[in-house]
Amino acid sequence: MVSKLNLLIMGPAGxxxxxxxxxxxxDYNVVHLSTGDMFRAAISNQTPVGVQAxxxxxxxxxxxxxxxxALVEERLVQSDVKERGFLLDGFPRTINQAEALSTILEKxxxxxxxxxxxxxxxxxxxxxxxxxxxxKKCGTIYHITNNPPKVEGICDVDGxxxxxxxxxxxxxxxxxxxxxxxxxxxxxxxxxxxxDILDVDASLAPDQVxxxxxxxxxxxxxx
Ligand SMILES: [Zn+2]
Numbered sequence: 001m002v003s004k005l006n007l008l009i010m011g012p013a014g015x016x017x018x019x020x021x022x023x024x025x026x027d028y029n030v031v032h033l034s035t036g037d038m039f040r041a042a043i044s045n046q047t048p049v050g051v052q053a054x055x056x057x058x059x060x061x062x063x064x065x066x067x068x069x070a071l072v073e074e075r076l077v078q079s080d081v082k083e084r085g086f087l088l089d090g091f092p093r094t095i096n097q098a099e100a101l102s103t104i105l106e107k108x109x110x111x112x113x114x115x116x117x118x119x120x121x122x123x124x125x126x127x128x129x130x131x132x133x134x135x136k137k138c139g140t141i142y143h144i145t146n147n148p149p150k151v152e153g154i155c156d157v158d159g160x161x162x163x164x165x166x167x168x169x170x171x172x173x174x175x176x177x178x179x180x181x182x183x184x185x186x187x188x189x190x191x192x193x194x195x196d197i198l199d200v201d202a203s204l205a206p207d208q209v210x211x212x213x214x215x216x217x218x219x220x221x222x223x
Contacts (some may be wrong), residue, residue, distance in 0.1 A: 011118030
């Protein structure tokens with residue numbers, strides 16, 4: 001039985017990772033740690049890590065592993081994480097990062113309880129991604145058939161014109177998916193023998209996906 005949840009969620013673009021993360025965070029009160037959000041916050045607050053990250057981004061370079069790791073560590077040691085546990089999202093992306101994460105978690109004595117691995121087939125992802133439309137102003141995500149706005153091309157929340165990410169097309173998706181598969185397979189291999197992994201069929205409806213995740217989490221909390 002675990003008293004606090006330390007979770008990791010993995011899944012390619014279009015797997016519903018954002019939706020599931022929101023549901024998990026809401027139902028289980030864990031702190032959602034998304035590297036994207038953490039970078040945005042560190043940069044806007046001009047923390048030491050944020051300043052370093054910004055200089056790489058300004059030069060059009062990838063942020064090196066050690067900076068990403070420092071960012072995650074800076075956040076993991078804060079008291080809300082200690083009290084509520086965490087859901088890591090978007091990290092680790094490489095074996096190096098996975099090893100660094102193990103070192104941090106050992107140091108703060110917060111072992112990972114579960115890895116949620118969202119799996120979707122490529123054809124379905126292409127459909128989900130190519131129909132995706134976003135609002136720049138409020139961040140709401142729509143889908144032209146599965147979750148259309150009330151007025152075509154317009155955000156329900158604020159009336160802003162919706163846009164499509166330039167790489168939200170079949171070619172862009174195949175590139176991203178190939179990158180994802182190339183880096184994720186080794187990461188799952190790294191955890192295979194040490195950590196509980198839940199494979200989820202993320203091509204199902206969001207509620208069904210969440211049902212399998214929460215039944216696993218309940219069993220961790222109650223067994
Ligand atoms: Zn909007």
